[in-house]
Amino acid sequence: MGLRITDLTKSFGGLTAVDGFNLELGDRDLQGIIGPNGAGKTTVFNLITGVYAPDRGQIQLGEHTVSGLPSDAIARAGIARTFQNIRLFAQMTVLDNITMALHARAGYGLWEAAFRTGNFHRQEARLLAESREHLARFGLLERQREQAGSLPYGEQRRLEIARALATGPKVLLLDEPAAGMNPREVEELIQLIQQVHRDFSLAILLIEHQLPVVMELCREVQVLDFGQTIASGAPQEVVRNPLVIEAYLGEEEAPA
Amino acid sequence: MDTIIQQLFNAAQLGAVYALIALGYSMVYGIIRLINFAHGDIFMLGGFIGLLLTTRFGWMPFYLLLPLAMLLTALVGVTIERVAYRRLRNAQRMSVVITTLGVGIFLENLVRLTVGPETRQIPAGLPSAPVVWLQQHLGAFVTWDKLLIILISLALMAILWLVVNRTLIGTAMRAVADNKDAVPLMGVNLNLVIAVTFAIGSALAAAGGIFYGQAYSIDPYMGIDLGWKAFIAAVIGGIGSIEGAVLGSFLLAGVEVITVAYLSSNLKNGIAFGLLILLLLVWPWGIMGKPTLKKV
Numbered sequence: 001m002g003l004r005i006t007d008l009t010k011s012f013g014g015l016t017a018v019d020g021f022n023l024e025l026g027d028r029d030l031q032g033i034i035g036p037n038g039a040g041k042t043t044v045f046n047l048i049t050g051v052y053a054p055d056r057g058q059i060q061l062g063e064h065t066v067s068g069l070p071s072d073a074i075a076r077a078g079i080a081r082t083f084q085n086i087r088l089f090a091q092m093t094v095l096d097n098i099t100m101a102l103h104a105r106a107g108y109g110l111w112e113a114a115f116r117t118g119n120f121h122r123q124e125a126r127l128l129a130e131s132r133e134h135l136a137r138f139g140l141l142e143r144q145r146e147q148a149g150s151l152p153y154g155e156q157r158r159l160e161i162a163r164a165l166a167t168g169p170k171v172l173l174l175d176e177p178a179a180g181m182n183p184r185e186v187e188e189l190i191q192l193i194q195q196v197h198r199d200f201s202l203a204i205l206l207i208e209h210q211l212p213v214v215m216e217l218c219r220e221v222q223v224l225d226f227g228q229t230i231a232s233g234a235p236q237e238v239v240r241n242p243l244v245i246e247a248y249l250g251e252e253e254a255p256a
Numbered sequence: 257m258d259t260i261i262q263q264l265f266n267a268a269q270l271g272a273v274y275a276l277i278a279l280g281y282s283m284v285y286g287i288i289r290l291i292n293f294a295h296g297d298i299f300m301l302g303g304f305i306g307l308l309l310t311t312r313f314g315w316m317p318f319y320l321l322l323p324l325a326m327l328l329t330a331l332v333g334v335t336i337e338r339v340a341y342r343r344l345r346n347a348q349r350m351s352v353v354i355t356t357l358g359v360g361i362f363l364e365n366l367v368r369l370t371v372g373p374e375t376r377q378i379p380a381g382l383p384s385a386p387v388v389w390l391q392q393h394l395g396a397f398v399t400w401d402k403l404l405i406i407l408i409s410l411a412l413m414a415i416l417w418l419v420v421n422r423t424l425i426g427t428a429m430r431a432v433a434d435n436k437d438a439v440p441l442m443g444v445n446l447n448l449v450i451a452v453t454f455a456i457g458s459a460l461a462a463a464g465g466i467f468y469g470q471a472y473s474i475d476p477y478m479g480i481d482l483g484w485k486a487f488i489a490a491v492i493g494g495i496g497s498i499e500g501a502v503l504g505s506f507l508l509a510g511v512e513v514i515t516v517a518y519l520s521s522n523l524k525n526g527i528a529f530g531l532l533i534l535l536l537l538v539w540p541w542g543i544m545g546k547p548t549l550k551k552v
Contacts, residue, residue, distance in 0.1 A: 049441060071440035081441060089434040092427075100431050101442045103424060124424070167443055 002026045002203055003048075003079075003171050008057035008067075010047055017043040019227040021057070025171065025203045030193075032206045032214040032235065035224035036247055041207045042084065044224075045173050049081050050074045061171065080169035082160045084176040084207075090149030094140055094159060097148050098131040101166035131166070137199075138162040138192075154185045158192065165200060172196070174206045178213050190216055211239060223247065261396035263517050269402050269471055271509030272409035276464030277486030278493070278501040279416065280457025286496035287432040287453050288345065290352060294336065294360035295461060296483015302329040302462025303474040304367050307378050318381035322408075325466055326459035333458025334451050342447065360479065367476040378469035405467045412463055413502055416456065420498060429453055433496065488532045494545025503543055 005023040009016065018040045025031055033041050047054050050071040059067035066074050089097050135141045138158055143151060148159060157177060164172055177193070178186045190213060197204055208214045214221055215235045222232040225247040231238050238244055277299045284292050306325040309316060316324075340359050344352045382401035390398045420426035428449045431439050439446050468474065468482070485508065493504025508528055515527045535542070 070445075072443050072445045075441050075443035083438075087435055087438045089431045089438065091434045092430055096427055096430070099424070100427055100439075100444070103428065103442055103444050127424075163442075167441075 002029065002062065003205070004058075004060045005048070006058050008044065008047055008059065009055050010043060010052060011055055016227050018047065018054075021224075021227075021229060023205075023222070025205055027203060028197070028201065029220075030197050030204045030206070030218055032208055032218035032221040033224060034208060034211065034214055034221055034238075039224040039247075040227040041224055042175055043227075045081060045175055045207065048074075048173060049079060075167055075169075078168065078170035079173065080164035080167045080171070081173035082157075082164050082175055082177060084179050086156050086160050088148040088156060088160055088163070090147065092148060093144065094135065094146055094148050094151070095128075095131055095144040097159060097163050098134055098166050099127060101163045102127050102131060102134075134162060134166050153180065154188065157181070157185075157189065161192065161196065165196065170202055172200075172202055172204045174204065174208075176207055176209055178208060178210045186210065186213060189213070193217055211235075215239070259517075261390075261394050262398065263513050265396070265398045265402055265406070267510045267513040268406045268506065269467075270513060271506035272406050273464045273468050273471075273482070274486045274489045274505035274509055275413065275502045276409055276460045276467070277482065278490040278505045279413070279498060280461050281487050281490040282493070282495050282497060282501040283429075283453050283457050285490075286498075287429055288436070288450060290341065291356070291487075291495075292341075292457075293353065293356040293483070293487075294363060295356075295457065296479035296481075296486065297360040297363035298329060298333055298336075298458050298479070299461040299465045299468075299483060299486075300474065300476060300479035301332060301363055301367065301465070302326070302458070303378065303465030303469040303478070304371055304476075305329055305462065306466035306469060307376060307474065308371075310379050310381060314379075321381060322463060322466060326462045329462030329465075330455040330459040333454045333461075337451060337454040342450075360483075364476050364479065371476070373476060375473045375475040376469070377473045378466060380470065382470060401470055405471060409463070409467065412460060416460065417498065419456070425449070425452055485528060488528060491542055492532060492535055494542025497542070497544040500542055500544030507543075 003023065003025040005021060008018055008021040010018045021044055023031070033044065035041055043052070046052050047067075048059055050066070050069055050073070054067055057067065058065060061077055061079060064077060066077050066079065069077070089100060092100075132141060132144065135144055138161075140155065140159055140162060143155065148156065151159060161174070161177070174193070178189055181189060193204065193206070194217065206214065206218060218235055220233065221235045221238050222229050223238055223241070223244045224230070230243045230247060231241045277296065280295050280298070281292065284290055284295070302325060305328050306321060309321050309325055336359055340355055341352065344355060380401070382404050384399050384401050387398050387400055387403055390396050420429060428439065428444050429452070431442070431444070432446065432449050436446065439449065465474065468478070486505065489504040489508045490501045491504070492508060493500025493502065495501075508531070511531060512524050512528055515521075515524050
């Protein structure tokens with residue numbers, strides 16, 4: 001299993017947002033993508049999840065090619081994600097957010113749901129129990145009846161990760177999960193990601209701006225700048241790479 | 257006293273028809289922010305499909321006719337969404353509005369050409385004898401068809417409420433209304449959810465069309481006037497809200513019936529639109545609508 005991406009490329013007008021991106025993400029791997037703003041990190045996620053169709057390149061989940069599939073089919077194939085700016089169903093209850101995600105692997109179609117067969121009732125009861133169990137795992141069970149949008153920021157982030165996991169993914173994409181968090185929340189988040197990585201059998205790909213988070217979590221990182229991978233390897237090495245320092249801090253001297 | 261009760265039943269019958277139309281406006285707006293101005297014509301078409309079924313298959317009992325006409329109209333609604341609206345989902349709002357108006361004109365003329373422009377009544381499928389109990393106890397003359405139209409409509413609304421709030425497809429519909437972009441990432445086919453919403457809205461409108469054709473009459477252009485009224489009712493109730501659409505419909509019908517009974521039938525439309533303008537001035541979100549601030 002795992003995710004293999006070869007030569008992924010996407011242009012918008014004259015701008016090549018992602019240029020020949022490659023990735024080998026093993027079964028239980030935890031890798032990171034870092035880079036300055038506008039480097040194309042989120043575009044990579046949007047390409048993987050089918051928000052955009054790639055101009056070139058291939059995305060494979062295990063044996064299956066998922067590039068070119070619609071988003072919902074990619075989600076059912078086993079790729080889940082979170083967003084930099086949290087995208088919960090804010091008006092719905094915490095519980096409904098999870099139930100919605102369990103749709104992906106509920107094992108029956110929407111038509112059956114509309115016409116409520118006997119099988120559906122059994123499934124629904126099981127689904128509800130499963131949703132509660134899932135919430136309990138993330139310490140959100142007491143919040144189940146509350147509106148998702150009314151939770152404190154850190155818990156919304158946690159619910160978004162819980163919801164992504166409820167789709168039963170093989171690969172989890174986290175887009176800047178530490179964005180807007182204070183140091184204590186960041187520490188909790190790192191623990192949460194480690195726990196998820198330990199308890200669920202999946203691979204994690206992480207976009208992050210805060211280097212300490214990547215340093216602590218990832219075995220391997222890629223650095224993107226202007227859509228291209230300018231460095232990759234162990235995080236401790238990568239941050240010492242002059243190209244990376246230049247991309248983050250700007251050039252120290254004017255180009256000749 | 258007896259006339260007041262009779263007027264109440266008249267208002268309830270008219271309100272039920274408005275509500276069956278208004279629900280479709282409100283649901284579609286709720287999930288994809290589209291005001292489907294062809295929806296009044298879907299209501300008209302539902303009435304004519306009902307008429308054709310009764311005239312062609314006179315033996316068909318009402319309890320078969322109603323669901324069959326609802327099903328056929330639902331198919332039309334889904335087809336319109338697929339052919340005309342889906343490709344415009346991310347287009348400018350004005351293009352979509354004009355398309356819905358165009359679809360409406362198309363439907364009106366389609367029926368006018370194939371069935372004819374005459375006003376017709378759907379032959380009685382429901383018993384039209386007076387309800388004896390009401391006559392004896394309240395002194396009100398209310399026919400069975402009126403009572404049944406009100407009761408079946410309320411039952412349909414109750415079923416809708418259960419579907420939206422107690423089933424997975426309903427959860428999916430609410431999720432689309434809440435955050436459309438996040439829905440496919442849950443593995444749910446967005447197009448299917450939107451198609452189901454159009455199907456339900458069209459089926460309810462068809463029921464409204466058949467009831468209207470039983471209680472009053474149908475013609476190819478009835479969807480314009482009644483569609484606008486139902487749209488007003490949906491806005492009064494708070495567009496996007498199911499409870500609001502029902503509430504707004506009964507409120508509007510009540511005001512109209514009272515106006516006709518105690519003032520003048522000429523004032524009916526003036527008062528209906530006046531009510532809308534007044535509401536938009538003081539509480540533009542509608543009765544059940546929540547004040548929203550547009551994020552800039």
